[in-house]
Amino acid sequence: MAVIGSIIKGLIHARDAVVSDPDPYEAQEKVLKGLLEKAKNTAFGKHYEFEKILQSDDVQTTFAEKVPFFDYNKINEEWWSKMHDGQENVTWPGKPPYFARSSGTTGKSSKRIPVSDDMVEAIRQTGIKQVGTLSNYDLPSDFFEKEIMMLGSSTNLDEKEDHAEGEISGISASNIPVWFRNFYKPGVEIAEIDDWDERVLEIAKEAPNWDIGAITGIPSWTELMIKKILEYHDLKNIHEIWPNLHVYSTGGVAFEPYEKTFEKLLARPVTVIDTYLASEGFLAFQSRPETLAMKLVLDNGIYFEFVPFKPEYISEDGSIKENTPVVQLKDVKEEEEYVLIISTVSGAWRYLIGDTIKFTDVARHEIKITGRTKFFLNVVGSQLSVNKMNDAVKELEKKFNLTIPEFTVAAVKKDGEFIHKWYLGVEGKADEKELAEALDESLQEANKNYAVARSKALKGVEVVTVDPKIFVEWSGANKKKGGQVKMEKVMNEEKFAKWEKFVEEQNPGH
Structure with a gap:
C-alpha cells in the first residue's frame, strides 16, 4: 500500500469529518453583504448606492430592486470598458490583475472578463473544497499519489501593461501552488504552448513518462487528446498507458452526450466528477458519487439568484427582459429550470452568465446545467432547451446503436415554412430520414x-449526418481549439448558413 497516499487519504477523511457545511441561506446573505461592503466605494457601488442597500432590513430584496440585470455586453459597455481604459475602482476595488478571455459559444470575438485576486483565491479555496469531497468516493489510497492531467487552455498568458489575459483554465493553472507542481501535468513547459495541435502532440509524446490518476477538461477536447495518445502509441485504450487512471473531471458541459465515446477509449469505467468552473468563477462541483449533479458553492465569493426560464422572460437574443421576477435560493423548486444570475468578487453584478440550470435536490442545493439561454430554440413556439435535445439524441443512440457526441440545430425556412434542421455528428451509419422521424x-x-x-x-424535421470531426474543425476555424471552447448547439439562421457552407467545403457533394 502506498504509505503517502494513505496519509493523504486519511487527512482528507479527517478534514471531511470536522468541516461541516454552513447554513446555506445565512451563507448567501453573508456573501452578498460582504460583496456590497467591499465594493461600496467603487464607481458602481456609489452609482447604485450600496451603502443604502446595506442599511436595508432586507438586503437581498433591496439589492434585487435597486440593481438591474447585466449581461456581458451591457456591463462591459457601461462599466468594464472603463477598466480597459486604465480606470480603477470601477466595479471592484483596484484594478484586476487578469482578464479571462472567453469566446464562449456565441461568436469569434472574445469577451474580456475581469478576474480579481479575490477571485483567484476563491477558485483556489473551492478547489480545496472539492478535493476534500474525494473522501466520499471509493478510490484506492495510491490514487492520492498519482499525477493529474489538467487539459485547459495555454498558461502562456498575454502580458499587458498592468494585467495579463488568457482563458480562465490557463489563469488558474498559472497560479498552481508550488507544492502541487509535481502532481500537475502536462507541466509548465507544455502547458505554455499556444497551438492546440502542437500541445496535444507533445502530451502524446510524453504520455508514457507519466502516471496519471485523474484527467480534467472539457469532454470534446479530452476525447481528442486521448485519441491522439492512442494513435501515437498504437494503443487500444488509454488504460494501456495510464493503468491507474481512476477519475475524469469534466466541466461546464453535460457529459452524457460523450459517454459512449469515452467508453470506447477506456478499458474499464472511471469515476466521472462534474465541475462548474466558468470564466466568471468556480460555481459548483459534484461532491458525492450517488449523483451527477453539482453542489453550489454558497460561502465563497459568489451570490446566486435565479430567474424562471420561461419564454415570457427571455428575449430572442438570450437576454432577460425588464421587470422579470427573480427567485432567491430559499424559494427555488426542484426540477424547474432557471436562468442563473451571479454577483462575484470580481465585480460582476446581477450578471447573466448565460447558463440555465435546474435543482435536482433543493435540500443539498445540487444542480445540473441544462443549457444556455441562447441555445433555447423557440421559433414558432417550439420551446426546446438543450437538455431536451440531449435527451432526444441519447434516445437515438440507443435506438440505432450509434455514437452521437455532437449536434447543432436551427429553425430555417424551407418553401416558405419553418423546419428544424439538425446536423448530427455520427460515428456509424444510419438513415437520415429514420433519424429525423425518431428525433x-x-x-x-x-x-x-x-x-x-x-x-x-413547425412543418418538418430534417437530419444531416456528418463526421464528428467537422464540429472540431468548425471550432478551430471560428474560434480556437481546446481550452474552454464549446460547440454551439443552437444557431440562428445567419450563423447556420455559414455552418452549412463550411460543412459543404469540408464534405463536398454531401
Whole structure:
C-alpha cells in the first residue's frame, strides 16, 4: 500500500469529518453583504448606492430592486470598458490583475472578463473544497499519489501593461501552488504552448513518462487528446498507458452526450466528477458519487439568484427582459429550470452568465446545467432547451446503436415554412430520414409545446449526418481549439448558413 497516499487519504477523511457545511441561506446573505461592503466605494457601488442597500432590513430584496440585470455586453459597455481604459475602482476595488478571455459559444470575438485576486483565491479555496469531497468516493489510497492531467487552455498568458489575459483554465493553472507542481501535468513547459495541435502532440509524446490518476477538461477536447495518445502509441485504450487512471473531471458541459465515446477509449469505467468552473468563477462541483449533479458553492465569493426560464422572460437574443421576477435560493423548486444570475468578487453584478440550470435536490442545493439561454430554440413556439435535445439524441443512440457526441440545430425556412434542421455528428451509419422521424417523435413525447408547434407552424424535421470531426474543425476555424471552447448547439439562421457552407467545403457533394 502506498504509505503517502494513505496519509493523504486519511487527512482528507479527517478534514471531511470536522468541516461541516454552513447554513446555506445565512451563507448567501453573508456573501452578498460582504460583496456590497467591499465594493461600496467603487464607481458602481456609489452609482447604485450600496451603502443604502446595506442599511436595508432586507438586503437581498433591496439589492434585487435597486440593481438591474447585466449581461456581458451591457456591463462591459457601461462599466468594464472603463477598466480597459486604465480606470480603477470601477466595479471592484483596484484594478484586476487578469482578464479571462472567453469566446464562449456565441461568436469569434472574445469577451474580456475581469478576474480579481479575490477571485483567484476563491477558485483556489473551492478547489480545496472539492478535493476534500474525494473522501466520499471509493478510490484506492495510491490514487492520492498519482499525477493529474489538467487539459485547459495555454498558461502562456498575454502580458499587458498592468494585467495579463488568457482563458480562465490557463489563469488558474498559472497560479498552481508550488507544492502541487509535481502532481500537475502536462507541466509548465507544455502547458505554455499556444497551438492546440502542437500541445496535444507533445502530451502524446510524453504520455508514457507519466502516471496519471485523474484527467480534467472539457469532454470534446479530452476525447481528442486521448485519441491522439492512442494513435501515437498504437494503443487500444488509454488504460494501456495510464493503468491507474481512476477519475475524469469534466466541466461546464453535460457529459452524457460523450459517454459512449469515452467508453470506447477506456478499458474499464472511471469515476466521472462534474465541475462548474466558468470564466466568471468556480460555481459548483459534484461532491458525492450517488449523483451527477453539482453542489453550489454558497460561502465563497459568489451570490446566486435565479430567474424562471420561461419564454415570457427571455428575449430572442438570450437576454432577460425588464421587470422579470427573480427567485432567491430559499424559494427555488426542484426540477424547474432557471436562468442563473451571479454577483462575484470580481465585480460582476446581477450578471447573466448565460447558463440555465435546474435543482435536482433543493435540500443539498445540487444542480445540473441544462443549457444556455441562447441555445433555447423557440421559433414558432417550439420551446426546446438543450437538455431536451440531449435527451432526444441519447434516445437515438440507443435506438440505432450509434455514437452521437455532437449536434447543432436551427429553425430555417424551407418553401416558405419553418423546419428544424439538425446536423448530427455520427460515428456509424444510419438513415437520415429514420433519424429525423425518431428525433421528431421523441421530442413530441417529451415536450408538449414542441408537439403543438409541430401540429401548426413547425412543418418538418430534417437530419444531416456528418463526421464528428467537422464540429472540431468548425471550432478551430471560428474560434480556437481546446481550452474552454464549446460547440454551439443552437444557431440562428445567419450563423447556420455559414455552418452549412463550411460543412459543404469540408464534405463536398454531401
